Structure formats: C-alpha cells, structure tokens
Amino acid sequence: MSKIALVTGGSRGIGRGVAEYLHEHGFEVAITSRHEADEDAQKKFLCIVADNSSAEQRAHAVDAVLQKYGRIDVLVNNAGIAPRVRADLLDMGEDSMRELLDVNLVGPFFLTQLVAKKMIEQGSGTIVNITSMSSDVVSTNRGEYCVSKAGLSMMTKLFAVRLAEYGIPVYEIRPGIIATDMTSKVRDKYDALISGGITPIKRWGYPEDIAKAVYALSLDLLPFSTGEVINVDGGFHLQRL
Numbered sequence: 001m002s003k004i005a006l007v008t009g010g011s012r013g014i015g016r017g018v019a020e021y022l023h024e025h026g027f028e029v030a031i032t033s034r035h036e037a038d039e040d041a042q043k044k045f046l047c048i049v050a051d052n053s054s055a056e057q058r059a060h061a062v063d064a065v066l067q068k069y070g071r072i073d074v075l076v077n078n079a080g081i082a083p084r085v086r087a088d089l090l091d092m093g094e095d096s097m098r099e100l101l102d103v104n105l106v107g108p109f110f111l112t113q114l115v116a117k118k119m120i121e122q123g124s125g126t127i128v129n130i131t132s133m134s135s136d137v138v139s140t141n142r143g144e145y146c147v148s149k150a151g152l153s154m155m156t157k158l159f160a161v162r163l164a165e166y167g168i169p170v171y172e173i174r175p176g177i178i179a180t181d182m183t184s185k186v187r188d189k190y191d192a193l194i195s196g197g198i199t200p201i202k203r204w205g206y207p208e209d210i211a212k213a214v215y216a217l218s219l220d221l222l223p224f225s226t227g228e229v230i231n232v233d234g235g236f237h238l239q240r241l
C-alpha cells in the first residue's frame with residue numbers, strides 16, 4: 001500500500017521537489033499552496049489551494065486528504081515565506097513580524113496539532129519540518145525570518161517529545177542555500193559566497209537535496225531517533241578555523 005504524504009507549499013521550489021521525489025518513489029502526494037498548482041502537478045498530486053496561515057484552510061486541506069486517501073503517513077511542513085523587504089532590525093515593521101510568524105510558525109504548529117491527532121488514531125506517522133540555517137544563524141536584515149525559523153526548530157522538539165509515546169517521530173530538516181524562487185533575488189550574493197567557500201561543498205543546494213532527506217526520513221529507518229536536526233547545507237554549519 002502506498003504511503004500518503006501531505007506537503008505544504010508543494011507547488012514550487014523545495015516543496016515541489018519533495019512532492020516529485022516522493023511521487024517517483026511510490027507515494028501518493030497531496031500538496032497545498034495559496035495559488036492553483038500547474039497542470040503537471042494537477043496530474044500527479046492532489047492539489048489543494050489552502051493558505052497555511054488560515055485555520056479554516058488548514059482544516060480544509062486535511063479534510064481533503066483524508067477524504068481521498070483516509071490517512072496521512074507523512075506530514076512535511078514546508079510552506080514558508082521570506083520577508084517582503086529585507087529591513088534592518090531597528091526598522092523592521094510589526095506587520096512583517098506577524099506575517100512571518102503566522103505563515104512560518106503558527107500555521108505549521110496548528111497543522112501539526114491537527115495531523116498529529118489523526119496520526120495518533122492511525123497508530124503511526126512521521127512529521128518533517130523544513131526549517132532553515134536561519135534557525136541558528138543571525139541575519140539582522142531579516143530578523144523576523146530568523147525568529148520564525150528558530151520557533152519552528154523548538155516546535156520540532158516539542159512535538160517530538162509529545163508524540164514519542166505514540167511512535168510518531170518528528171524531525172527537522174535544516175536547509176542551507178537552495179536554488180528556488182525564494183533565493184533568486186539574492187542569487188549574485190550567494191554565488192559569490194559559495195565560490196568564496198562559505199560552504200565546504202562548493203555548490204548551490206537543490207530541491208532534490210532536501211527531497212532525498214525527506215524520503216530517507218519517511219522510510220522509518222531511524223526508529224530510535226526523534227527530534228533530530230538533519231542539516232542539508234553542504235556543511236555550512238560546521239565551524240572552521
């Protein structure tokens with residue numbers, strides 16, 4: 001029987017890469033996004049238009065998956081946004097902080113709460129949160145993004161502990177610099193940093209790099225591990241002297 005995965009923000013970028021990879025490896029995949037997904041996605045996935053920052057739309061997404069497949073084996077909390085403007089910490093607006101927290105943290109938190117209850121009922125499931133190196137690394141021109149991702153990292157630990165007794169592992173994948181729409185505006189900056197050696201593995205990351213990590217975690221091959229952080233960042237997090 002195929003496993004059923006729900007990937008938020010699966011229409012483009014990392015989420016799309018995850019959805020494609022899981023689909024190619026025998027999963028039934030449902031994706032969410034705020035806008036209609038393209039035709040190719042419609043053919044392969046159950047495509048749900050749902051804004052992850054809306055409680056009603058999250059509930060609609062979960063209902064749609066359960067109606068079609070009856071279960072959710074893997075939840076990938078991927079949907080996330082960068083600030084509209086990179087503003088210095090001393091000037092950043094409250095609206096931007098609220099928007100980022102709503103989409104990047106509050107949405108995934110309560111979606112996880114909803115799906116976790118279903119997984120408890122099923123007696124199994126795996127949850128994977130896509131955070132960022134910004135969970136740990138300071139960027140003073142996008143502090144709201146850092147705070148939202150640090151919150152998501154704590155959320156991983158919280159649910160890992162709470163769901164351990166039900167045999168539901170919760171993992172964090174912490175991507176580095178990945179080539180997607182999100183990073184397209186700062187491509188030149190990152191090109192220079194990568195060729196200057198900021199990552200020991202000197203290349204951009206690709207959605208498929210994250211997809212392979214999600215797939216690996218979905219295979220239930222780490223039965224005595226939960227709350228783990230998997231860095232998918234070309235070694236960026238390693239301190240060097």
Ligand code: NDP
Pocket residue numbers: 008009010011012013014015032033034035036050051052053078079080081082103130131132133174175176177178179180181182183
């Ligand atoms: P993209 O901007 O390329 O894609 C974002 C995806 O999320 C799209 O499918 C988008 O579709 C969807 N989305 C955005 N907001 C919402 C929302 N409120 N509700 C539902 N879906 C939404 O981003 P990436 O693929 O680069 O990023 C994916 C995740 O990975 C994010 O959480 C990001 O923070 C994280 N990440 C990315 C890194 C990178 O270098 N690219 C590095 C570290 C972490 P639509 O616009 O139609 O809603």
